[in-house]
Amino acid sequence: MVCGGFACSKNALCALNVVYMLVGLLLIGVAAWGKGLGLVSSIHIIGGVIAVGVFLLLIAVAGLVGAVNHHQVLLFFYMIILGLVFIFQFGISCSCLAINRSKQTDVINASWWVMSNKTRDELERSFDCCGLFNLTTLYQQDYAFCTAICKSQSSMCQMCGEKFLKHSDEALKILGGVGLFFSFTEILGVWLAMRFRNQKDPRANPSAFL
Numbered sequence: 361m362v363c364g365g366f367a368c369s370k371n372a373l374c375a376l377n378v379v380y381m382l383v384g385l386l387l388i389g390v391a392a393w394g395k396g397l398g399l400v401s402s403i404h405i406i407g408g409v410i411a412v413g414v415f416l417l418l419i420a421v422a423g424l425v426g427a428v429n430h431h432q433v434l435l436f437f438y439m440i441i442l443g444l445v446f447i448f449q450f451g452i453s454c455s456c457l458a459i460n461r462s463k464q465t466d467v468i469n470a471s472w473w474v475m476s477n478k479t480r481d482e483l484e485r486s487f488d489c490c491g492l493f494n495l496t497t498l499y500q501q502d503y504a505f506c507t508a509i510c511k512s513q514s515s516m517c518q519m520c521g522e523k524f525l526k527h528s529d530e531a532l533k534i535l536g537g538v539g540l541f542f543s544f545t546e547i548l549g550v551w552l553a554m555r556f557r558n559q560k561d562p563r564a565n566p567s568a569f570l
Contacts, residue, residue: 369556373427376549380420387413419445423549432557439553446546453539456532461525464532468524469493477505483520484508490517492524 391409419441426434459467472480472492484490490506510517 366556366559369552369559370427370430373549373552373556374424376545376552377420377423377427379545380416380549381424384413384415384417384420387416423553426553427556430556435553435557439550439557442546442549442553446543446550449539449546450543453536453543456536456539459532461529464525464528465493465521468521468528472521481505481507487520487523488517489520489523491519491521493519493521 388410391413419438422434423438423442425431426438469492475483484506485508488508488510490508490511506517508517
């Protein structure tokens, strides 16, 4: 049978959803591993990663069941949800790649001051830095209560804002690139599901096909 046939479309859709399932399980596993080892203490970050993993897992299961059973309704909702995810993810990925250094500074500044003192202390110890940016009088207060190792080893610690900017720039490029890659696999999934829905199962009763 040629690759454009029913069996090929079914196998391709199943393979794509198996990959999505593995990625979903990986996200859940990494979040649990990070929490277990104490690498990430924020319950919001852990919860967010697990939620994304579970959501991706549910979509993949729906797509896999729909592909195996040639279930028209499941495949239809799979197409709609995957299409919406593509639009959202494509927009976020483009934003990650387009955001400039000035905007990153504004976001870091806004995020820093809504964090709890405990979270700021953990970040300062983790990145071995003190304070955010030396632009306000609050920097002196942050520096005074800083518990990073660098403070005991030298007279002046590097500002956390400089380190955050370096890491955020790299992270945004990676996130944007990975997000764009996966967004195109989602378009592939929508196309495969739409194509597969309109194909006739050669083993089915001809009169049952709509």
